[in-house]
Amino acid sequence: MTDALRRRVEAWLATRHCDGNESEDIAMTTRRALLAAPLALPALARGAAAQGSWPERSVSVLLGYPPGGVTDFAARAVSERMGRALGQSVVLENRPGAATAVANTAAAQARPDGYTLLMGTSTLAINPALQPSLTPRDPQTELTPIGTVFRTAFVLHVHASLPVRSTAELIAYAKANPGKLNFGSSGTGAVNHLCLELFRARAGIDVVHVPYRGGAPALIDLRTNRIQAMFSAAQEALPPMRDGATRGLAVSSKERMQVLPDLPPVADTLPGFDGVFWQGLFGPASLPAPIVARAGAALREATTDATLVARMAEQGVALTPGDADALRRTLAEETVMWGQLIREQNIRPE
Structure with missing residues (x-):
């Protein structure tokens, strides 16, 4: 604060007096705030400059x-x-x-x-x-x-021996065979597991959840028919689908996937489904x-x-x-x- 500005602030403060609504403490707080505020301006300016120049390192x-x-x-x-x-x-x-x-x-x-x-x-x-x-x-x-x-969406695919070729047929098969279909996932609480739980709840079916430690071991068992179905990441589902070990039925997103344009969304059968x-x-x-x-x-x-x-x-x-x-x-x-x-x-x- 310049000397001239300080003198002006001091002069204004000298005219202040405490009435019944203003204590000496409040007056003193006001005095200190006014006198100290200009001192904070350089620090604020430095902070703003630092944000403006971000990033200055990795x-x-x-x-x-x-x-x-x-x-x-x-x-x-x-x-x-x-x-x-x-x-x-x-x-x-x-x-x-x-x-x-x-x-x-x-x-x-x-x-x-x-x-x-x-x-x-x-x-x-x-x-x-x-x-x-x-x-x-x-x-x-x-x-x-x-x-x-x-x-990224998940691909709902099943073992090639399962006699279903659509989401509707899978639901019908599960209802005709309660508790007999094993659905794998990459672990309890993983998004593909939650897709299964959402699918099970919306479709009203009774299937068995088999959690694995990751998608790779689950796919091995899907290939060998130890489990019969799974929601898999696209890059994991593509190899077994291409070599005929599994059959893709649908995708878990509301929209189709560019890499699998022929697979419809589960939402076509279960409206609003999106995982x-x-x-x-x-x-x-x-x-x-x-x-x-x-x-x-x-x-x-x-x-x-x-x-x-x-x-x-x-x-x-x-x-x-x-x-x-x-x-x-x-x-x-x-x-x-x-x-x-x-x-x-x-x-x-x-």
Whole structure:
């Protein structure tokens, strides 16, 4: 504060007097605030400048899955392209464990400076109901949505010996043979397991859930007819379908998949059915708006890259450019949807 300005403030304060509605303490607080406010301006300016120049060094993006697989591939490819757009390296860090809670928690507890972000997935909408002891307990308030990355449907396929060729025929067969169909999944609480539970509830059928530790061992048993059906990720379902070991009936999304255009949605038989796996970019709570905007713009540039869009489509993955509001809606809607299903079906972790 300049001397002239200080003298003017002092002179104005000297004219102030306390009436019945103003205590000496309030007057003193006002005096201190007025005199100190200009001193805070340089700090505020430095903070705004820091946000405006973000990023000034490399950015870490956490992922709750191990290397390999479509989730890792997509996150790594998108991070690389974001780095090009931002002019700084964006490094993917795999931190698997505790149903992705290891990575989720680390991101939620990071400083909100934009240098630690999270490639969050559908588990953020599932964990609060399935495993409420895991952190973050409320991702909707403990994380800041930045933008959507991708969504991918599952393929409902059956062993080739099963005498069904459509979703309607599968439902009819299950009703005629209650408790005799074994449905595999990559684990209790996985999105493909929840698709099965949604399918079972909507169709009103009695089938046996057989959880595995991952999709690969489940597919081995599907090939050998130890289990008869499964919702599988497209890139996992394609090989056994192509060699005739399994038969594709439908996809779990409301829309058809580019890689399997002949397969109709389950929703054609069970209206409103929609179960997909998604990925989105998040930051810690209170991430400044300018950083959210800049990171979101870089993410959109990455997810609209024509080469990457084509490569991901071949894997059955649809890149879905969307802003923070779109991701916030997805998380909110699926937290309600999966939470309701988990409670109604009394699903418990293994």
